[in-house]
Amino acid sequence: MSDILLSPQVGINLFVESILFMLLxxxxxxxxVILKNYRHGVTTEYQYQLQNRSYLLITVxxxxxxxxxxxxxxxxxxxxxxxxxxxxxxxxxGVIKTNIYGNFVLILKLIIIMLIFLWLNLNKEDxxxxxxxxxxxxxxxxxxxxxxxxxxxxxxxLFFTNISTQSPVLCCSSIYxxxxxxxxxxxxxxxxxxxxxxxxxxxxxLTFCYLKKRVxxxxxxxxxxxxxxxxxxxxFGTYIYELPTHKCPFCMLQSDYxxxxxxxxxxxxxxxxxxxxxxxxxxxAKFDKTVFYYTVFVIVTSFHFISYILKNGVLL
Amino acid sequence: xxxxxxxxKKFSKNSDDNFHAIQDINxxxxxxxxxxxxxxxxxxxxxxxxxxxxxxxxxxxAVEVKGENIVSFSDFHAxxxxxxxLGFITQSFHLFDELSVEENISVPLIITKxxxxxxxxxxxxxxDIANISHKAKQKVKTLSGGEKQRCVIARALVNDPQILLCDxxxxxxxxxxxxxxMEIICRLKKMNKTxxxxxxxxxxDKLKCVDKILHIKExxxx
Amino acid sequence: xxNSKYINFLFLLLITYRKKHIGIFIISVIxxxxxxxxxxxxxxxxxxxxxxxxDQADFTLQRYKAGxxxxxxxxxxxxxxQIDGVSKVTGRxxxxxxxxxxxxxxxxxxxxxxxxxxVKTLQTLLNKxxxxxxLSRDNMIIGSGVKKLFDDYQYKDNYNFRPxxxxxxxxxxxxxxxxxxxxxxSDMVIMxxxxxxxxxxxxxxxxxxxxxxxxxxxxxxxxxxKLTISHFDMRIIEKKDIEKYYKNLFNYKGGVFLILYTISLxxxxxxxxxxxxxxxxxxxxxxxxxxxxxxxxxxxxxLKIIENFIVAFSAYLTGVIMAYIYVFxxxxxxxxxxxxxxxxxxxxxxxxxxIDPQTLAIVFIVFIIPFITAIIIPVWxxxxxxxxxxxx
Numbered sequence: 001m002s003d004i005l006l007s008p009q010v011g012i013n014l015f016v017e018s019i020l021f022m023l024l025x026x027x028x029x030x031x032x033v034i035l036k037n038y039r040h041g042v043t044t045e046y047q048y049q050l051q052n053r054s055y056l057l058i059t060v061x062x063x064x065x066x067x068x069x070x071x072x073x074x075x076x077x078x079x080x081x082x083x084x085x086x087x088x089x090x091x092x093x094g095v096i097k098t099n100i101y102g103n104f105v106l107i108l109k110l111i112i113i114m115l116i117f118l119w120l121n122l123n124k125e126d127x128x129x130x131x132x133x134x135x136x137x138x139x140x141x142x143x144x145x146x147x148x149x150x151x152x153x154x155x156x157x158l159f160f161t162n163i164s165t166q167s168p169v170l171c172c173s174s175i176y177x178x179x180x181x182x183x184x185x186x187x188x189x190x191x192x193x194x195x196x197x198x199x200x201x202x203x204x205x206l207t208f209c210y211l212k213k214r215v216x217x218x219x220x221x222x223x224x225x226x227x228x229x230x231x232x233x234x235x236f237g238t239y240i241y242e243l244p245t246h247k248c249p250f251c252m253l254q255s256d257y258x259x260x261x262x263x264x265x266x267x268x269x270x271x272x273x274x275x276x277x278x279x280x281x282x283x284x285a286k287f288d289k290t291v292f293y294y295t296v297f298v299i300v301t302s303f304h305f306i307s308y309i310l311k312n313g314v315l316l
Numbered sequence: 317x318x319x320x321x322x323x324x325k326k327f328s329k330n331s332d333d334n335f336h337a338i339q340d341i342n343x344x345x346x347x348x349x350x351x352x353x354x355x356x357x358x359x360x361x362x363x364x365x366x367x368x369x370x371x372x373x374x375x376x377x378a379v380e381v382k383g384e385n386i387v388s389f390s391d392f393h394a395x396x397x398x399x400x401x402l403g404f405i406t407q408s409f410h411l412f413d414e415l416s417v418e419e420n421i422s423v424p425l426i427i428t429k430x431x432x433x434x435x436x437x438x439x440x441x442x443x444d445i446a447n448i449s450h451k452a453k454q455k456v457k458t459l460s461g462g463e464k465q466r467c468v469i470a471r472a473l474v475n476d477p478q479i480l481l482c483d484x485x486x487x488x489x490x491x492x493x494x495x496x497x498m499e500i501i502c503r504l505k506k507m508n509k510t511x512x513x514x515x516x517x518x519x520x521d522k523l524k525c526v527d528k529i530l531h532i533k534e535x536x537x538x
Numbered sequence: 539x540x541n542s543k544y545i546n547f548l549f550l551l552l553i554t555y556r557k558k559h560i561g562i563f564i565i566s567v568i569x570x571x572x573x574x575x576x577x578x579x580x581x582x583x584x585x586x587x588x589x590x591x592x593d594q595a596d597f598t599l600q601r602y603k604a605g606x607x608x609x610x611x612x613x614x615x616x617x618x619x620q621i622d623g624v625s626k627v628t629g630r631x632x633x634x635x636x637x638x639x640x641x642x643x644x645x646x647x648x649x650x651x652x653x654x655x656x657v658k659t660l661q662t663l664l665n666k667x668x669x670x671x672x673l674s675r676d677n678m679i680i681g682s683g684v685k686k687l688f689d690d691y692q693y694k695d696n697y698n699f700r701p702x703x704x705x706x707x708x709x710x711x712x713x714x715x716x717x718x719x720x721x722x723x724s725d726m727v728i729m730x731x732x733x734x735x736x737x738x739x740x741x742x743x744x745x746x747x748x749x750x751x752x753x754x755x756x757x758x759x760x761x762x763x764k765l766t767i768s769h770f771d772m773r774i775i776e777k778k779d780i781e782k783y784y785k786n787l788f789n790y791k792g793g794v795f796l797i798l799y800t801i802s803l804x805x806x807x808x809x810x811x812x813x814x815x816x817x818x819x820x821x822x823x824x825x826x827x828x829x830x831x832x833x834x835x836x837x838x839x840x841l842k843i844i845e846n847f848i849v850a851f852s853a854y855l856t857g858v859i860m861a862y863i864y865v866f867x868x869x870x871x872x873x874x875x876x877x878x879x880x881x882x883x884x885x886x887x888x889x890x891x892x893i894d895p896q897t898l899a900i901v902f903i904v905f906i907i908p909f910i911t912a913i914i915i916p917v918w919x920x921x922x923x924x925x926x927x928x929x930x
Contacts, residue, residue, distance in 0.1 A: 008577075008793070008796060008900065009900070011793065011796055012900055012903060012904055015800060015904065015908075016903055016904070016907050016908065019807075019907070019908045019911050020907070020911060022911075023911050023914065023915075026915065041388070043373060043374065043375060043376060043387070043388075044375070045328070045373075045375075048373050051390070051391070052835070052922040053922075055391075055835050055836065055839060055918060055921070055922060056914075056915065056918045058836060059836070059839050059840075059843070059914055059917075059918055060914060063843075063910065063911075063914060067907055070903065070907070071903075074899065074903060077896065077899075085782065126390075127390060127392040127836075128392065129390075130384075130388070130389060130390065130393050131388055131390070132390050362926075363926075366926040369830070371829060371830060371924070371925045371926045372924065372926045391834055391835045391836075392834055392836075395829070395832050395833060395834040395835075395837075396832065396834075397832075398830065398831065398832040399831065399832025399833075400832070402832070404830050404831070410823065410826065410827050410830070411827070412551075412554070412824070412827070414550075414554040414555075415550055415554065419546075419547070419550060422543055422547070423547070423827070423828065423831055424831040424832055425543070426541070426543050426544050426547055427544075427832070427833055427834075427837055432541065432542060432543065435543060471831065475832070
């Protein structure tokens with residue numbers, strides 16, 4: 001364990017996360033004070049001061065977003081560095097699987113970034129409204145985000161302190177192996193079924209956007225997120241790597257594959273954000289942007305698969 | 317049209333020590349009117365101007381500008397209101413001394429979405445009205461009192477505001493510059509700007525373009 | 539939002555009120571330069587050591603009895619050659635020579651000049667080595683640290699070694715190892731293997747240790763097992779253990795440094811917080827003017843944050859450039875001794891120039907993010923003050 005903690009990248013991750021957490025903790029206290037004392041429409045000096053405190057929240061959370069995104073990228077590189085001292089790990093995928101906390105940390109990081117984007121959307125609407133329509137909702141939402149950040153912080157410490165440099169881990173082809181050509185997701189779908197579902201749900205989403213069915217859009221975007229992850233790792237990824245056993249979500253983020261992973265996961269992330277925005281917030285329906293980004297995602301993901309078939313005439 | 321209804325402002329340092337700066341003020345000001353608020357120091361004129369300018373919130377009451385109650389505006393809307401509809405002219409000038417006249421005047425425009433060319437045109441136009449174009453590149457700290465005042469006027473006019481709030485504008489000016497200032501005021505009145513001037517300078521009593529003079533004493537209208 | 543007038547205004551404010559920021563700027567530059575220098579040095583050393591290690595043998599075997607390393611029997615060499623997967627087995631002779639007057643050691647390394655591989659490696663270090671001429675008499679090739687020692691004690695072109703048998707062995711200086719290899723070779727003396735054996739008093743039939751090459755990585759596990767059961771009085775050091783050892787050593791030294799550095803950084807952040815919490819009249823006036831002409835609180839806060847970010851970022855660039863010059867142009871005097879250890883010979887080392895983008899990212903993240911975090915609350919407090927109070 002001490003080998004890991006002495007690695008500078010890990011130390012830096014934890015140091016910067018701690019500092020950010022302290023700032024958010026202070027902001028959390030302000031948020032509690034505001035929620036307890038704010039009365040809408042009351043015009044005392046104290047109420048104006050509470051309104052002013054909200055600007056701290058806006059600044060801190062916008063700053064936290066930038067930092068969280070930077071730290072997510074740095075976290076990925078830290079994992080890659082750690083793969084040199086964790087036995088058996090060939091890349092970040094192996095390091096993530098050294099203990100049970102790894103996956104949770106990564107998922108939480110992504111959820112937090114998504115929630116902060118949604119919060120900023122809510123904040124923008126609150127500011128545009130003439131009478132602080134969503135003032136209290138902003139703070140409740142922030143508290144939810146803070147809870148997630150606190151859990152992520154604790155899990156990240158547990159993750160790093162429980163990485164063993166003695167016991168070997170599996171590399172991605174074992175981690176992500178498909179038993180008898182099925183994927184380890186719910187229903188154990190075959191690759192063909194998975195891909196059919198991938199395109200089908202995409203078309204459903206387009207339909208819901210056109211019909212402006214918010215609830216259905218919400219559900220289908222979350223379902224699509226789940227399906228897309230498996231489709232990328234177990235199917236489309238193999239066409240990017242041109243190797244049927246190479247099933248790894250991390251390698252496509254590297255320079256060897258021209259960082260295509262960022263475009264794929266980035267467009268999926270943005271598309272999901274717009275879908276959730278349109279679904280959750282009545283005021284900021286961005287159906288056209290949702291459609292656009294999902295289409296970009298599907299095109300980029302399918303590109304390698306289709307070009308492989310066109311070039312070689314066979315499937316992997 | 318500016319409509320002030322039952323405006324109160326109380327400053328309280330602690331629960332016992334309350335200072336009533338404004339007590340039940342009701343005023344209606346039409347578009348294009350020039351109104352002078354007269355009163356001694358501490359009578360509440362500056363507080364009233366600050367509230368009309370949405371840089372201070374009252375304890376109770378309403379200030380309606382173009383049908384909207386600006387008192388309940390969030391900072392987002394209050395700032396937009398100030399940027400688009402208001403210009404401030406104060407006694408202490410409140411300029412960036414180390415910046416040039418032109419740079420000072422551009423400050424309200426920086427946060428707008430205008431192109432550089434549009435901004436330059438507006439700045440030039442404002443400097444022409446205030447008669448300070450010849451000092452455009454000079455640093456503010458090298459200007460005389462009267463020139464600084466004209467720079468403030470230009471900055472207040474650069475966004476073509478409907479309302480101008482002047483707080484003791486001639487307090488730091490000599491007689492000649494005060495006269496020049498009042499000439500500019502009359503010119504602005506002709507441009508159909510609404511002018512609210514808080515002052516205890518007796519020169520304003522005889523100004524022809526003043527539509528009404530309101531006397532404020534201890535936070536109330538006399 | 540950031541149109542050219544905004545950027546112009548921002549820089550005007552920075553330049554006009556530069557006195558506010560100058561103290562913080564200087565301290566930031568020092569902290570960044572220190573951190574960057576340490577990171578540059580450690581990554582340069584690491585790279586050099588790993589390059590050297592690449593050529594190292596996969597296994598090093600030493601006779602080990604009762605916790606002591608003993609000379610290894612040469613007969614074991616033939617034994618190991620029988621193991622499948624082992625391509626080359628060589629006995630090495632080396633040891634430390636203690637030079638009493640200066641209380642320092644240098645490392646004597648015996649080299650078999652008839653081994654082609656060896657001579658090639660040496661030839662990359664020296665432009666050309668005439669083996670015949672070298673072996674015509676007792677010659678040695680020395681590292682620059684040893685050269686300095688000899689110069690200090692007036693040994694111009696030869697030195698008298700005293701082997702354990704109380705004889706005197708005069709050895710001539712043939713050439714000096716280049717400065718670029720100094721990280722590993724500064725205190726080295728390379729000579730013919732038989733000469734080394736004489737000077738170090740290693741008996742015939744023995745060597746200091748035995749090295750093995752196992753080209754196929756997949757066979758190394760198996761070879762290790764076979765070696766382990768071949769002799770119970772033997773210590774096996776695999777190349778990857780050395781890599782891990784160095785990595786941990788750097789991490790340890792780096793870790794100690796980082797802990798001390800973190801304490802300084804936190805102190806600096808507290809100073810920063812205090813400094814920016816002091817609300818000066820100029821600041822209040824500036825903010826009041828902006829609020830009165832229609833700037834939103836958010837816009838003012840972001841202006842101030844960007845202003846401070848520019849201060850921090852310029853300090854970052856300045857610090858990194860200064861560190862680069864300090865490490866790669868001036869070879870990091872003082873600091874390198876802490877890393878390389880100055881208890882033996884002086885390390886006259888030249889660092890190979892390279893900038894690792896990860897190092898730059900680390901410095902950025904460690905410094906800039908905490909910097910901005912420290913100033914957010916003071917900036918916000920300043921920006922929410924009532925402009926009407928200032929405008930009176």
